[in-house]
Amino acid sequence: MTTAPKLTEEYRSPHGVVRWTRLGAGPPVVLLHGTPFSSYVWRDVAEGLVATGHTVYLWDMPGYGQSEMRAGQDVSLAAQQEVFTSLLRHWGLDSGLDSGLDSADRGPAVVAHDFGGAVALRTTLIDGVAYDRLVLLDAVALRPWGSETFRLLGSNAEVFGQLPDAQHEALVRTYLSTCTAQPPAPEVLDAVVEPWLGETGQAAFYRQLAQGDQLFTAEIEDRYADLDLPVLVGWGTQDRWLPAEHAHRLAAAIPGARTELFEGAGHLVQEDAPGRLTGVLTGFLSR
Numbered sequence: 365m366t367t368a369p370k371l372t373e374e375y376r377s378p379h380g381v382v383r384w385t386r387l388g389a390g391p392p393v394v395l396l397h398g399t400p401f402s403s404y405v406w407r408d409v410a411e412g413l414v415a416t417g418h419t420v421y422l423w424d425m426p427g428y429g430q431s432e433m434r435a436g437q438d439v440s441l442a443a444q445q446e447v448f449t450s451l452l453r454h455w456g457l458d459s460g461l462d463s464g465l466d467s468a469d470r471g472p473a474v475v476a477h478d479f480g481g482a483v484a485l486r487t488t489l490i491d492g493v494a495y496d497r498l499v500l501l502d503a504v505a506l507r508p509w510g511s512e513t514f515r516l517l518g519s520n521a522e523v524f525g526q527l528p529d530a531q532h533e534a535l536v537r538t539y540l541s542t543c544t545a546q547p548p549a550p551e552v553l554d555a556v557v558e559p560w561l562g563e564t565g566q567a568a569f570y571r572q573l574a575q576g577d578q579l580f581t582a583e584i585e586d587r588y589a590d591l592d593l594p595v596l597v598g599w600g601t602q603d604r605w606l607p608a609e610h611a612h613r614l615a616a617a618i619p620g621a622r623t624e625l626f627e628g629a630g631h632l633v634q635e636d637a638p639g640r641l642t643g644v645l646t647g648f649l650s651r
Contacts, residue, residue: 368407368555369422371430375454377447379438380426384451387422388414391473391496392457393649394421396448398478398504399572400540402429404555405477405634412642418649421455421472425483429559433568441479441504441580445486449493459494470496470593473649477634478606479504482581489587497594499645502603502631505614506585507578511605513539514573521574525567536560536569545602545630552635588617595621596648600629600636622648 371383393413395406403422410420424431426447427439452458452471459471471494476484481503487493504510510518517524517539527535536557541547548556560569595618599611608625615621624644629636 366407366411368404369410371403371422371424375423375451377426377450379443379447380432380434382423382426382432382447382451383430384421384423386455387420388418390417390419391649392419392421392455393473393475394423394452394457396474396476396480396484397425397428398476398480398502399428399576400536400560400569401478401543401556401632402559404429405632408638409475409634409642409645412638413645413649416646416650418473421457423451425480427568427572433564435567437568437571438575439568439572440575440577441482441486444479444483445490448483448487449491452487452493470494473497473499475499475501475645476503477501478631479576481505482584485584485588486580489584489590495593497596497649498591499596499598499648500614501598501633501641502600502606503597503610503614504606505581505588506610506617507581509578509581509606509610510576513542514576514605517570518573518576521570525570527566529561529566532566532569533557533561542604543630543632544635545600545628546636548632548635585617588614589619591618594648594651596624596644597621598624598626598633598641598644600626600631600633602628602636603631605631 375382457472474495481500597615615623
């Protein structure tokens with residue numbers, strides 16, 4: 365198993381310190397994680413993209429992974445959109461109307477998983493930041509979204525936030541064990557659970573669930589037809605969090621979108637099918 369790259373850089377965003385790193389050389393590809401994950405889930409795919417000649421940007425959103433977690437933090441989709449737009453500007457990858465870049469520059473390729481999909485969509489549709497191409501992987505984009513567990517925990521965040529440490533850890537482990545088609549490897553489960561442990565991590569876990577408002581996708585759903593770039597919609601056929609029927613609905617809403625289903629993979633395709641996913645991404649990004 366590939367070792368997760370260390371996020372050695374810091375960016376002070378409006379909603380907390382973001383930890384990030386840049387790997388490789390070549391056309392830029394930005395990877396967005398979803399909830400309740402971090403850039404860790406992209407480690408194998410990132411290595412594959414670097415090997416095929418891309419510059420890969422990895423980052424943890426505020427409130428996730430190695431980035432800042434703090435009381436009262438806004439980690440909503442709107443906040444993450446604001447952070448992503450400012451981070452792209454910090455990297456010199458923004459191709460919005462006021463970026464000063466050549467109009468022919470379409471910006472980076474963006475590959476977004478889960479609620480990272482909503483962040484990427486909001487960033488281009490609302491903030492006007494252009495991408496070269498976009499991959500939406502098991503993406504939060506169309507209502508209704510969020511599993512029954514996600515909605516239950518989010519609507520009762522104050523109650524669950526008071527669980528004793530051991531019970532909280534057991535709950536998180538049980539919840540995250542369903543993100544793949546088969547139970548994840550013990551070391552993988554440990555890695556995705558670890559950021560949510562301890563006083564700070566536990567509070568951050570329920571904070572991000574409580575702020576998972578479907579209003580933030582409702583605001584843009586009727587604008588998907590305005591997307592004017594190559595789009596790939598990828599989905600695990602065994603996704604228990606967001607059923608694969610969402611893939612077809614989303615692709616139908618985006619002109620010219622291509623659909624790629626990953627047979628036997630769950631919500632976290634990066635873990636269930638990293639080789640297949642990397643191959644599909646490499647082909648799509650090189651077209």
